[in-house]
Amino acid sequence: MQHFPFCPNPACVWHTQAPTTAWAHAKGSYHTKAFGRVQRYQCPRCHTTFSSQTFHLSYYLKHPIPLDPLLSRFLNGESLRAISRALSLSLCLISNRLERLSRQAIGLHSRILAHTRLSDDICIDGFVAFEGSQFFPSDIPIALTAHSQFVIDLSHASHRRAGTMTPAQKMKALRLYRYTALEHGALERAFREPLLTALRLAPPRPDHPFVLITDENPHYPRVLSSLPQWHNQTPQHRLVHWTVWSKLPRTVSNPLFASNYIDREIRKDLAHYHRETTCFPRNVAAAMLRLSLYLFTHNYLKPFRIAHPSPFSSHAHAAHIPLSWISSFAHELTCGTRLFVSHLSLSPSMHRTWMKAWKTPGKHHPDSIPRFAVA
Ligand SMILES: [Zn+2]
Structure with a gap:
């Protein structure tokens, strides 16, 4: 039996x-x-x-396909339609399999985080993108370790377009914003969520404070000073906020190198975040699932350095995650048993991504999610 x-x-x-x-x-x-x-x-x-x-990962499927070639094409800059054409598969099928892979990646990453303590400084910066319309830009704060570039958590906030607009654009913006409600305080919430995950994983210690490195965005000190961890500091448990001038050269010696590096990698590797692309994402929930898949595979599957040889095989290895856990992630992602959300301890933003609960501005109906994914 x-x-x-x-x-x-x-x-x-x-x-x-x-x-x-x-x-x-x-x-x-x-x-x-x-x-x-x-x-x-x-x-x-x-x-x-x-x-x-x-x-099994293929639960409820009528047409199972090998997931490794699909994942490899996605991580190497092919758009969903390009993958669909190359593999002669429908766009719906490609999206469905990437969604399954994304949930699996989120689950495996959260399982590893549940048994991990980090000792590195933390960088948080907002990746700027848009979904559907440039009148609703998005800020995607990504928390990652400063020296190993290990991505911890990410969140999302849609907001109004700022900057110079032509008179016609101003009219269109007025019309759109009149009928589209955006979350109040979304930027602060989006920064707070990955910050709290980072604080849980790299708490201040007597021999090392919690060091947060950001740019000079005025939201950040406001959010940080509202946290109980900021008010309850003791000489043994210090929080340090290091703000970096945005005009500093974006080199390896820039304290915010990790954030600049991950921004560049996302722009380079994901078709829907290339500059001036026509493949831009249309749906926030789907975009967050795919971005999570990319970032968590970046941790465990991508070599830490290519041009300059390093003793570390991956960003997770550089963050002192055991090698057996890293190889387990690689195996379980495409060939493992399906993870149940009820068995995982997800951060609020990871849970929202898993449940496709991110709201796309202007879209009135919630995104559908298969019943088995909620169990
Ligand atoms: Zn039972």
């Missing part, structure tokens, strides 16, 4: 901890074109039926 680690029903007591012996009862089978004969099982505790497919 096949052994399953837990019952897939989130309401069952065996969902969190199942017996160590084989507990699932065989209950018939059915035939599928994609997987042949599939054996069904039943949980004796809650009577929910399921199959081995329930725990």
Whole structure:
């Protein structure tokens, strides 16, 4: 009899901890074109039926495809339509598989973070993009370690367009902003979320304060000074905010190098963030899923340095994440068992990304999410 680690029903007591012996009862089978004969099982505790497919990344699929070539094309700058043409697969199928990979990457990253403490300084800067319309630019603060460029967390805020506009653009902006409500205080919230994750992972210690490196954005000191961690500082637990002049050359010696580096990598590698592209994202929730997939694979799959040889194989390795966890991420991402959100401890922004709960300005209906992804 096949052994399953837990019952897939989130309401069952065996969902969190199942017996160590084989507990699932065989209950018939059915035939599928994609997987042949599939054996069904039943949980004796809650009577929910399921199959081995329930725990697989390809759960609910009618057309499984190898995920490695798809991931490689996505991470190397091909747009979704280019991938669709090259692999002769529909755009919907490509988007669906990337969504599954994104959730898997978020889950694996959060599992590693749950057992990680970082000792590096933290850089946070907002990546500037837009989804749907340039009248609704977005600020995507990304928290990462200063010396190992290990991405910790990211968030998102849509806001109004600023800067010079022609009279026609001003009229259009007025019309759009009259009918589109944007979240109040979104920029502050978007900065606070990755900052709190970073504070949890790299808390101030008696021998090293928590060092936050940012540019001179006026929101940042305001948010930082509103945190209880800022008010409750002691000589043993100090928080340091280091602001960097934005006109400093963007070299390796710039204290904000990690943020400048990740901005450049995103612009270079992701088709929908190239300059002047026509492949720009149309939906915030889908864009955040794909950006999370890119950033978390950057941590574990991308070499730390190419031009100058380094003792570290990846950014996660440079951040002192054990090599066995890094190789487990690489394997589990495309070939592992499906992760259940109820088993993960996600940060608020990662949870919003998983649930596709980011709101696209001007879009009135929430994004749909498969029922199994909510379990
Ligand atoms: Zn059960």
